[in-house]
């Protein structure tokens with residue numbers, strides 16, 4: 001039901017997890033652990049799935065915060081006032097923001113995925129966390145940089161201290177792209193970089209490497225290569241384990257990536 005990142009498990013103050021599509025109650029094509037209310041799935045099934053995932057990772061669904069996801073680069077700084085927004089229904093979801101950051105313990109930032117790239121951010125020095133949703137648009141428009149800049153401005157984070165995990169997304173093995181994407185990549189990156197990011201596999205159209213593109217931006221923003229955690233997990237290759245929009249031709253569910261800081265209970 002969940003994937004966790006070994007490196008992040010080394011920080012007891014951190015809550016994090018990435019759901020798989022297994023272990024839920026939804027029926028095909030959302031079988032079984034669909035966590036997205038945006039899908040034409042039974043909302044009570046989605047809610048039951050969300051509760052299972054929260055229980056398994058170890059947080060309260062009431063502490064979750066979700067924003068609308070629109071393939072943009074808006075990053076919202078959230079805190080107590082947003083606690084529970086979007087957690088148990090779609091109506092209370094925060095206005096669109098494909099990135100969320102906080103330094104407040106006791107909140108869990110949540111974003112949904114089905115091929116787009118999950119980016120999880122953790123600054124163990126400033127004690128701040130973030131999650132971003134980067135499809136091809138968020139990737140070429142560099143939401144990764146906006147996340148880092150926001151953490152610097154809001155929490156005094158030093159990029160050299162921030163750990164970033166690049167979660168399961170459609171890989172360069174499967175993400176064949178056409179002209180709008182190719183043109184946007186060529187415009188966003190230097191020529192030699194876009195040649196690497198647009199892999200030519202035989203006679204097929206180029207395959208865009210979302211993982212490497214985000215890693216490129218993150219390193220440019222000052223993230224240490226040693227602090228970049230690459231899962232290298234392709235959602236389309238592993239469509240039995242993750243929801244894949246491309247593999248299932250749009251009719252599929254959503255898996256989640258979540259991150260938060262635990263509330264510390266001081267001894268008296």
Ligand SMILES: [Zn+2]
Pocket residue numbers: 170171172173174175234235236237238
């Ligand atoms: Zn693949």
